Amino acid sequence: MTSKLKIYNTLTNKKEDFKPIDPTHITMYVCGPTVYDYAHIGNARPVVVFDTLARLLRHDYGKLTYARNITDIDDKIIEASKKTGDDISVITEKFARIYEEDMAALNADMPNVVPKATDYIAEMITLIKDLIDKGNAYEVDGHVLFQVSTMKDYGELSNRKVEDLLAGARVEVASYKREAPDFILWKPSSDDQPGWDSPWGRGRPGWHTECSAMIDGIFDGNTIDIHGGGQDLIFPHHENEIAQSKCSHDGKALANHWMHNGYLTVDGEKMSKSLGNFITVHELLEEFRGMGEAIRMCLLTAHYRQPVDFSRDGIIQARKQLIRWYNATKEVEPTKPSIAVLDALRNDLNTPKAIMELNQLAKDESKKGELLASAQLLGLICEDHDKWRGGASVVSGGGTITTSGTAEYTTESVDKLVAERTEAKKEKNYSKADEIRNDLASKRVTLLDHPDGTTTWEKS
RNA sequence: GGUGCGGUGGCGGAGAGGCUACGCAACGGAUUGCAAAUCCGUGUACACCGGUUCAAAUCCGGUCCGCACCUCCA
Structure with missing residues (x-):
């Protein structure tokens, strides 16, 4: 070839x-x-x-x-x-x-x-x-x-x-x-x-x-x-x-x-063991459980010879983009990587340009197969779509949800509140439903209502 | 001091003489019981000073600032 x-x-x-x-x-x-x-x-x-x-x-x-x-x-x-x-x-x-x-x-x-x-x-x-x-x-x-x-x-x-x-x-x-x-x-x-x-x-x-x-x-x-x-x-x-x-x-x-x-930097300075300004991949994977792909994407958003300034916000941004692509490629079979993405990569591995081209593909209903195949060439959108749908991904581990400076919620107590809210919705008691939504929102738990009447949630 | 890489909109980040990416955030609208997602639409930019050119964010000269390597480090 x-x-x-x-x-x-x-x-x-x-x-x-x-x-x-x-x-x-x-x-x-x-x-x-x-x-x-x-x-x-x-x-x-x-x-x-x-x-x-x-x-x-x-x-x-x-x-x-x-x-x-x-x-x-x-x-x-x-x-x-x-x-x-x-x-x-x-x-x-x-x-x-x-x-x-x-x-x-x-x-x-x-x-x-x-x-x-x-x-x-x-x-x-x-x-x-x-x-x-x-x-x-x-x-x-x-x-x-x-x-x-x-x-x-x-x-x-x-x-x-x-x-x-x-x-x-x-x-x-x-x-x-x-x-x-x-x-x-x-x-x-x-x-x-x-x-x-x-x-x-x-x-x-x-x-x-x-x-x-x-x-x-x-x-x-x-x-x-x-x-x-x-x-x-x-x-x-x-x-x-x-x-x-x-x-x-x-x-x-x-x-x-x-x-x-190039280096990965923190506040513009090289991340290194000797400076002590480092965070391990292990810790990061704990913090962003199941989000390895978002971390990968974060590293690919800058050209490889340029510095990447590390921030958690960068991972969150990458995650949002990934979720969009996951949503766009549900039930889609990969076809062939797009020429535009390949050309970007062949130009000294220009991954930011490649990502831009992925966004272009995502806008075109007829190019979803190309989107999937192209993303997978970058090692993205390689996981189970269900895992990324809605928000189920973030909390699947269960256990205690620590929210900064506020009360702690467990998956059980959130599930209980969600069930209460579902009841309230059935009774058209929307003020109560909204109260529960707002309460959980203040604990950084976002509720997602689905067309079939079910509700899932994610920690943001 | 030597060597190398940079300074682009609120943020991230491509581009490298004319067609001024893309994403996030913001704002307006459609949709939704409310949200989310989705869709449509809007705005703001190329560190500074000269020069070359019909045309410069992009080329040339200079200035300022940042980072890195020269010692183990991806």
Whole structure:
């Protein structure tokens, strides 16, 4: 299948035609999580963005191998293990599982391959040996470092010059480094730290090593079409991956197209663990139960390279739009995605434009099938329509409804009031019916009357 | 200091020389016992100053402001 997909390439800072290496089989690798804690909503952005791209690539080209790694060996994990007393593997397995569940709730499909760093230690050791043999890396006291100045085109991704890096070191340079920008490929582990035997003693890999080794292993040493991740990975992570892979492969490119998503911000500032201004996907899914799709949509309302300022209002807005589309596509069978939506997505994944086109389709009674198929290409309108109809969705869980600053209502007491109101309506006692409606409205419970005389309700 | 991304109506957010998206909110109307949903209709915009052009939100120059990376971070 032909496509006129255009992608902004960080390597050239230009929007370019996407030229697949093999148009019958696209290859993509995206940096995944370090599993030591819950993922925050900012961490979910690349997942949703690249999941959407994966859907488009599968639609346009048929076959895609999409890999997303799990970093399950890292100093942060070691710290977490010290704190909780749990074994490393207990922590990594737990948070890897939660990550997958949370991302699934955002309608993000599992990638085809989900490699774990600890399954690729042997490959990493081979890579490091190779880099030492080729003169790009050196060993000092159990550490192995990549010597940046040995690579002439280092800095091509982030537009950095080695001279500047050599001169402008801001951080204190570790004593074992030959030069300031050198980065760790392998580091020694103490007895209480996890480690693997290597030619340089017992130790563990540096952060960047795994991606190069895994891409090598999964894609047989071939250049891949797309490598993606968040903007903060451009330097040093992706720059260093390029350095490792290119030097090991005699200058062959690691990936042709480098894509980086913008940040999710809070009050205009990047959401990050260190700033403490984060909210986890897990919490958000608790708060907006069953609304994973609205959270997904919220992340797609801005172009992937632009910042998205997180707000609960954004999720509520997205939810309203989704409800409209759900209502419009009841009993509708998906046909084919509309050309307008496809064109928007093929233009550097312009999801806001695509959403606009969905709204256009929603206005046309004859295009409901296209609307459904197009929305599903974006990973939206994928759920049971009944779940989204009316408002039944929000409260289906039951239990206590906490309303800010007012009395608490339970699903039972609301149901009882609704039944009372239904009686009142039958008796044409509308003043009483309205009283109940207003009372519940003040508790942010909205009643919905249906043509058949029944009433459902939702928490707003 | 270097590198990159921005500043669009009340809000979110596309567009990138002429046709001034779209959504949310607001307002008016139809409909509804009242609401909700739906339908019809209305308004307000391109940070600032110059320049190029018949025509600039869009191109060029400058100014101001914001964010990010340069250290672990999606």
